[in-house]
Amino acid sequence: MSTEACYHCGDALPFRPIKADNHLFCCNGCSNVYQLLEANQMGAFYKYEPMAGSKPAKERPDQYAFLDLPEIRSRYISFENEQQVRVNLSLPAIHCSSCIYLLENLHKLEAKVLRVQVHFARKEAAIVFSPDFKLSELALLLNYIGYPPDFSRNEETKKKQDRTFLFQLGIAGFAFGSIMLWSTPDYFGLGQDNATFRNFTAVLSFIVSLPVLLFSARPYFISAYKALRSKSINLDVPITIGILALYTQSVLQIFSWEGAGYMDSFAGFIFFLLIGKWFQNLTYASLSFDRDFSSFFPVAIQRLKPDLSKEIVPIEQLQIDELIEVRNEEIIPCDSELLSEETFIDYSFVTGEAQPVLLKKGALVYAGGQVQGLACRLKVKATTNRSHLTQLWNETKDKTPKNQLIRYQDRLSRYFLLILLLIASVSGIAWYFVAPSSVFRVVVAILIVACPCALALSAPFTLGNAMRVLGKAGLYLKNSSVVEALTSIDTIVLDKTGTLTDPNSYQITVAPHHLTDQDFTVFVNMARQSTHPLSKALALANEAAPELELLQLEEIKGQGMRAEWNGETYLLGSAAFIGEAHLAKGSELFLKTSINCAHLRFESSWRSAAIKSILEGYGAANCYVLSGDHNQDSAALSGLGFLKNHLFFELSPQQKAVQIQQLQKAGKQVLYIGDGLNDVGALGTAAIGLALSEDMFRFTPSADGILEAKSLVRLIQMLRIGRYAKRVLQICLAFSLSYNIFGLSIAISGQLTPLIAAILMPISSITIVLLSTLLIQAKYKRTFKS
Amino acid sequence: MGIIYLMLIVSLCIAAFFLGFFFWATKNGQFDDDYGPSVRVLFEDEPIIKDVKNGSSKV
Numbered sequence: 001m002s003t004e005a006c007y008h009c010g011d012a013l014p015f016r017p018i019k020a021d022n023h024l025f026c027c028n029g030c031s032n033v034y035q036l037l038e039a040n041q042m043g044a045f046y047k048y049e050p051m052a053g054s055k056p057a058k059e060r061p062d063q064y065a066f067l068d069l070p071e072i073r074s075r076y077i078s079f080e081n082e083q084q085v086r087v088n089l090s091l092p093a094i095h096c097s098s099c100i101y102l103l104e105n106l107h108k109l110e111a112k113v114l115r116v117q118v119h120f121a122r123k124e125a126a127i128v129f130s131p132d133f134k135l136s137e138l139a140l141l142l143n144y145i146g147y148p149p150d151f152s153r154n155e156e157t158k159k160k161q162d163r164t165f166l167f168q169l170g171i172a173g174f175a176f177g178s179i180m181l182w183s184t185p186d187y188f189g190l191g192q193d194n195a196t197f198r199n200f201t202a203v204l205s206f207i208v209s210l211p212v213l214l215f216s217a218r219p220y221f222i223s224a225y226k227a228l229r230s231k232s233i234n235l236d237v238p239i240t241i242g243i244l245a246l247y248t249q250s251v252l253q254i255f256s257w258e259g260a261g262y263m264d265s266f267a268g269f270i271f272f273l274l275i276g277k278w279f280q281n282l283t284y285a286s287l288s289f290d291r292d293f294s295s296f297f298p299v300a301i302q303r304l305k306p307d308l309s310k311e312i313v314p315i316e317q318l319q320i321d322e323l324i325e326v327r328n329e330e331i332i333p334c335d336s337e338l339l340s341e342e343t344f345i346d347y348s349f350v351t352g353e354a355q356p357v358l359l360k361k362g363a364l365v366y367a368g369g370q371v372q373g374l375a376c377r378l379k380v381k382a383t384t385n386r387s388h389l390t391q392l393w394n395e396t397k398d399k400t401p402k403n404q405l406i407r408y409q410d411r412l413s414r415y416f417l418l419i420l421l422l423i424a425s426v427s428g429i430a431w432y433f434v435a436p437s438s439v440f441r442v443v444v445a446i447l448i449v450a451c452p453c454a455l456a457l458s459a460p461f462t463l464g465n466a467m468r469v470l471g472k473a474g475l476y477l478k479n480s481s482v483v484e485a486l487t488s489i490d491t492i493v494l495d496k497t498g499t500l501t502d503p504n505s506y507q508i509t510v511a512p513h514h515l516t517d518q519d520f521t522v523f524v525n526m527a528r529q530s531t532h533p534l535s536k537a538l539a540l541a542n543e544a545a546p547e548l549e550l551l552q553l554e555e556i557k558g559q560g561m562r563a564e565w566n567g568e569t570y571l572l573g574s575a576a577f578i579g580e581a582h583l584a585k586g587s588e589l590f591l592k593t594s595i596n597c598a599h600l601r602f603e604s605s606w607r608s609a610a611i612k613s614i615l616e617g618y619g620a621a622n623c624y625v626l627s628g629d630h631n632q633d634s635a636a637l638s639g640l641g642f643l644k645n646h647l648f649f650e651l652s653p654q655q656k657a658v659q660i661q662q663l664q665k666a667g668k669q670v671l672y673i674g675d676g677l678n679d680v681g682a683l684g685t686a687a688i689g690l691a692l693s694e695d696m697f698r699f700t701p702s703a704d705g706i707l708e709a710k711s712l713v714r715l716i717q718m719l720r721i722g723r724y725a726k727r728v729l730q731i732c733l734a735f736s737l738s739y740n741i742f743g744l745s746i747a748i749s750g751q752l753t754p755l756i757a758a759i760l761m762p763i764s765s766i767t768i769v770l771l772s773t774l775l776i777q778a779k780y781k782r783t784f785k786s
Numbered sequence: 787m788g789i790i791y792l793m794l795i796v797s798l799c800i801a802a803f804f805l806g807f808f809f810w811a812t813k814n815g816q817f818d819d820d821y822g823p824s825v826r827v828l829f830e831d832e833p834i835i836k837d838v839k840n841g842s843s844k845v
Binding site for chain 1: 790791794797798801804805808809812813817818819820821822825826828829
C-alpha cells in the first residue's frame, strides 16, 4: 500500500483521500475505475505499470450526444455493416503498457465492444463495436475510465502515413550489402586475375545501384536543385556533386571493364545519409504543433429552435441570429449576444485575464470564452469563421512570417564547396603538368573523397540526439532546427496567466484560521453545489472532503449561499452577503457561522521555483513579462524578482507581437513562452515560441515546441543542453573535416582506390554518430541526474 | 569456378527475397508502432477472445 500517491493515477493524495480495499485514491473517479477493473478481473492493469491510470474527467451524460448526429457520426466511422462498426479514435491519455492492456481488454468491461487495437505511437485506438452500441456511449465509457477521446484531431489522424522513406532506406541497404559482398574479392586483390568474374560482378553492381540512384538518392537531388534554383547553397549541393562524381566514375570504370569502381561506397554513402535523415526526422507523431483554431472549438452545439426545443448541430451550420445554448465549461463557438440574465465567462485562454468576467444580459460575448456556471442562452452575431478570435488568429498568422533560419551547416557548406572546387582545380592543373592522363581520375577522386558524408551526418545526429534528450526532460520540439535556434537565445519573454501562474490552483488562504474541520467541510459541501468560479475553486481544492447532507441549501444569485447542517446556519458568499460589507476587497469569499466568521483569499499561485531559476539563469535584465491581464499582479511579479519596467500589462495579442518585434529590432534573440490563444502572434514572431501545456494533449496554440508545465523549472538546464549541442556539432564538424583533409591528401597524390574509399567513408560516419550520441547523453546525465 | 556465378545469383535472390519481405512488412504497417507489440506479447491472457458470430478473427 502506497501512502503518498493515488493507487490509480499516481497523483499526490489530497488532505482526505478516498480509501478502498486498503488502497488510497485521490478522487472518486480514480476509485471508481479501480473498482470497475477489480470487479472484472482486470487487476493486472496495476501490475504492468504501477499507478498507470489517468484521472478520469468529470462527465455529463449528454456530453457526447453530438456524436449520434448522423452527419457527425459519419466523420469518425471508418467502416460499418450489420455486424460491426469500426472507428479510429485519438486517445491522448494513452501513455504506457497498462493503457494498452486496459483498452485492449475493453470487451471485458462492455460486451458490445468487440475488439480494440491500440496504436501506441500515434495514441490512437481502432475500436470495433456492435451496431447497437452508440458512438456516444463508447465515448462516455472511454471518458469514464480516463481516456477521453479527442474529436478535434480527426482530420489529422486521417492523413495517410508516408512510408516512401522506409522503402528508400531498404533499397539502399540492400544494394550496399550486396555490392559490398561481391566486392570483397576485389578488396583483397583476388579479382585481378579473373577478368570475367570481375566484369560479371561489376555489371551486377551497376544493375543493383540503379534504383539507389534513381529512387533512394532522389531527395538529395531535389533539395540541391531547389537550393540552386533559389540561388543559394545548402549541404545537399556538395553531396550531390560527390554522389554524381562517384557514380559517373564508377559507371565509366564498369563499362571500360576495369572493375566495379566505387559502387559499394556509393550505395553505402546513400544508406548512411538516409539513416541520418531517419534519425533526424523521428518526431513526436502524437503531438500536433500546428493546430488551427477549429480544433479549439467544440464540434457541435445545442441550437434552440423557434419553439425553444433543443437540437444539436455542427457549428459550421450556425447562422446569424440563431439562438444557442452553451452549458457549463463549454466553449462559446461564435461571437454572440447574451440573452440570459448574467453569466461568468472565463476568457483566460483568449485574453489572459485570470479572473472570470461577469457579463449581464445584452452584453457581447466573444467566441473562445468558456462559460462558468449555469447554461446560458446566446444569440449568434457572427459565424465562427468570421468571429473576432478567428480573424485575430488569421491576421497574426499571416502577418508574422518567421524569418527562416539559415542552418549552421548550410552556411558552412558554402565555404566548403568553394574550397573543394578550388582544391580540385588546383590539383587538376598541377597534375596536368605531371601526368596529363591522370587529371580526370584525380579530380574525380577529390570530389568523391571530399563528399561531405560525415559532415552531413553531424547535424542530424547531434541535433536529433539533443531533441530526444530534451523530450525526455519535457520539452518537445517541432523539428531539429529549433535546437539550433535555441543556442542563440539571449532574452526570455513570458506570458503571465497560465504560464507564470498555475491555472489549476489558487493559493487559498483562510483567515483568521479558527474554523473547525467540521465547519470547513460543510462549506466545501456548499461550494460543491455552486457554480460561482471561486466556490468551484474551493470545491476543487478540497475534492476529497466527505459528502454531507445539507438542509435548506439555497443560492442567492450573485451574492452567496445559505445552508443548514446540524442545527447551525452557514453562510458563504460576498462580504455584503454575510453582513460585513466593510471587509470587501478583491477576490475573496466569506464564510460565516453563528460563532465564527472567516474569509478566503484567492491568489494566483505562482510557479515560483521556475521563475526563480529563470531569473537566476538569465538575469532579470533579460527577462520580460507580457500579459493581457490587468496589472493587479505587478507588485507580486516585481517581488518575485522581475524588473518593474520589464512588465507589460493589458496587451492585445497584436501588441504582444509588436513588443517582441521591438526587442528583436534591438538585436535580441527572443524565446517566448505562452499558453493561450492571445499568445499566437507572439509565439509566431519570436525566434522560438514555446507553448506551455499542463496536459500534453490539450489544445495548444501553434508553436515551435510544446513545453510541459512541470518542466518549466528546468528551462535553463534545457537551454544549456541546447548550447552544448552546438559545441558538440562543432566538434563533429572538426572531426569530419579532418577526415576529409586526410582523404583529400590521398586523392591529390593520386592514390585513392575503391578499398580506401570503402574503409574511410563508414569509419568517419560511425565516429561522428558515436561521438555526438555519447557526448549529448553524458551531458544529459550530468545535467539532470545529479 | 563456375559455381561462384550460381552462388552469386542465389545470394542476390535471397537478399532480394528479404528486401521484398521488408517491403511487405512496411506496407503492412509493421514499423508504424514500435512500442505496442513489444508489450502486447507480455500480457498473460489473450486480448482477443470474443468476436462476432460470423465475423472473421482478423486483427
